[in-house]
Amino acid sequence: MTRLDDGLYAALLRRGVSRRSFIRFSAAMAAALALPASYAPRIARAVATAPRLPVVWLRGQDCAGNTTAFLHASEPTVSELVLDLLSVDYHETLMAPAGDAATLSLAGTMEQHPDGYLAIVEGAIPLAAGGVYCTVGGRAFSEVVREVCSGAIATIAVGSCAFDGGSPAARGGPTGAVGVAQLVPDAQLVNLPGCPMNVENLTATIVHYLTFEEFPLTDARRRPFFAYGGLIHNQCERRAHFEFGEFVLSWGDEAAQKGWCLYKVGCKGPEAFANCPTERYAAGTSWPVKAGHGCVGCTMPGFWDAMSPFYRRLPAPVPLVPTVTVDNVGQALVGGVAVVTVAHGAASYVRSRRVRAAERREALSAEAAVAAGDEAEAAFPAGEPSSPGSDDAPTVEAG
């Protein structure tokens, strides 16, 4: 690890952060962003010296779950640093002023930062009935989002509701709920879906911006590859049990106690892209599959309808090879995963090239990476499961 120079170290100390924890943080961020460890000092330098980035955090049709996730950012001393790095000028759940004084904070931030501020949007945006399903200060929430996003350096949509409407947009929802991308298609936007998002991915996205002055490479749905480029199934610590045909068949059975694969009790890991298994929650403590419940695919488009019923086994994934049967489903998935891995590898390659050769940044084919992302998703379309899972299907044989 490169030695931090005295000036930087002094800055860290002023911010109340120990050198050790800061280096650990920088290394963790490099890892989260799939960058070589040699980038850690560059990250450290950028984060330690950046001016505080003004942030406007808007909440629409939300449950405050992403706000709660934000408050749970792990690595306490350093996330305090990240909080210190940001200037959270408007966040209705945290701010001291209310009413007109709160509105003043919003207007003030937008006026005082003509170079821009970071907009973070949590919750869906209802468009039906002229916007009456969510108002702030007597205005339609959609108007507030349009106005705030228009002056932002960039907008980060946190959680599945801000991504594509989430639960208010699920079947039966009457409010015309949409995500930021649908309301403001021209916005410079990064989507961090998940219910809620993993806050470590928000931290990493912001750190990437502070370090490289651009946001991480994203796929066609504007999700960063570093967080959403990999299939959960492919990273899962229970994966070996899938290959060996070792499945939990009912809650609390012997297989559940042994930590076997949750595929047959409805796990959506084979169709969901996210870094939950590797990044985990609360500083690596756990994630849902580890805790014993299947993944519900909450990072995927329209997951409330596309992934439910949540306890029904996924239909055998057969789109690539017509001869696949439930008996060789394991191999079929491995094949699918290979496609995804290749796509992810291409994206990583493109990203590292971008980092190493800043002057040739524009020349590199971001389009190719986006196309690769499309291909990755096409391998496992998150469509409505068409056939009911046949729970009586034979156990997959090893091999």
Next chain:
Amino acid sequence: MARLAIDPVTRVGGHLRIEVEVADGSVRDAWSSGTAFRGMELILPGRDPRDAWLFAERICGASTTVHALASVRAVENALGTRIPRNARLLRNLVAGAQYLTDHVVHFYHLHALDWVDVVDALRADPAGASKLARSMSDWPLSSPAYFGEVRDRIARFVETGRTGPFANGYWGHPAYRLPPELNLVIVAHYLEALTWQRTFSRFLVLVGGKNPHPQAFVVGGMAAAPPWGGPAQNRAGEHPPVDQKAPVALSEEGLADMAALLAEARTFVDQVYVPDAMAIAGSYRDWAAIGGGIGNYLSYGEFPEDDADGSTLLLPRGRVMGRGMSLVEPVDQGGVAETVAHSHYAYEGDDGVLRHPLNGRTEPAYGGPELPFTTLEGSDKYSWLKAPRYQEAPMEVGPLARMLVAYAEGRADVGVVLERAMAALGLGPEGLFSTLGRVIARALEAEVVAGQLERWLTDLRATIAGGDLALVDLSRWDPAGWPREASGWSLGEAPGGALGHWVRIRDQVIETYQVVDPNTWNGSPRDASGRRGAWEEALVGTPLADPARPLEILRTVHSFDPCTACAAHAFGPGAGGTVGIGSAERAAR
């Protein structure tokens, strides 16, 4: 009279607008308006009832798990499932951990800034703050150097001229009354509580994999499983844990981890939160006569302590009416009903009637002013919250209601802490019927619950160590065995107050689903008879030194821990039908 609007009311969940009429320096009338609606109850019909908890959990991401728990209980009630002892204990642990999280975060991060002047803390003498802190408790972070560092840190922050969430606060308002040293102590604890809640969030991550919205539950019990052979038996040679990096919740290491987190939490509550709440109360004793409101208190009760029918509860079920502490009146789910006379919904025929949740029927029908608007004056319908009533009476729910019902019922553990606190403040018990009473009751409830959490964990470890590894009853899991029609409900207590879910199942899918949330009770608009909801009634009479800076209104509204995200919902459009009497009889809880 001047009419004043506060929108957005900040430091709450969801979207809240308060309008008041002010004359002669106090509030004469008030209107509570939830300004957002998602339609969860229109989304649930037609879905698998075993999925419902995952949807319902998303009603609130601050008080996470509480709607999940209410939902699995309602479905279990409809299907006749009885959960195993381990599941009851683990659910109590999850719910109780959420109480501690909510109460601490509410006190420091959502409410304290109504009482504490952050900028005034800069005038504090660190040595004086240290002396004061050491007189309040044994909490070790109390040296003059420590408070000096905190003060300097805030000073540097303020000097930047960019104070983020603290900008435009009501600093210097005449209603702020704490000495600078106490302001500094509580600001230091504001920051410590931020760190503590992050650490404690690991508890739910261990049980359910993430926080908020842990995937901890299944209908019939809990998803977590103890390691093969039980936590105490080392059979690692036969079945090595697939993940070596961190323990699972119910392994020996995981249980020890949970125990350590609970011990830390109890210390934080006892040595930081409760002393701070008492110190604020001691400096604002006049607020024991402000913000009383309706005076009817409802508690559904929480934390089942028996495995037979869950009817023995740590915090009892009951009502106190008209501040009459000599009598606890009974509570039955049949007494709950809602009207939409002043809410943005339409009932067929008459919006003013009270409908029981199983017969509820609603369609959103906005009746407010055209957007954008500056006042709700002149709008008969003014909120996305419905107006629940118990036998036609408006009720207050929450920690104060729970503590009062327990006290009135003669629960010794609650009585001791309440009487000790009020005596220390030099206040009579009637001082509890107030804004200050809510602050005190919430802190004392955290103290009571923190003590029980360690007992439940001890019981859970003992049961599992004894070889009983069951965490789920799957006898009613398969829909093929369900009756064609079933209905059920759950009555329980979220940290914010009484929470009920009602579900009707037909042909293996949800037919109707209804939620009556604590914030719907407290944030209720008027009913057809013009009776105000709890927030509205509590605001009447609140003094207001400077209407342009309505700090006192925030004090009373925040004392309820409002979350309108939880409160605004719609009933499913299903037709009314016969209530499942069989289920009703079964619904002991």
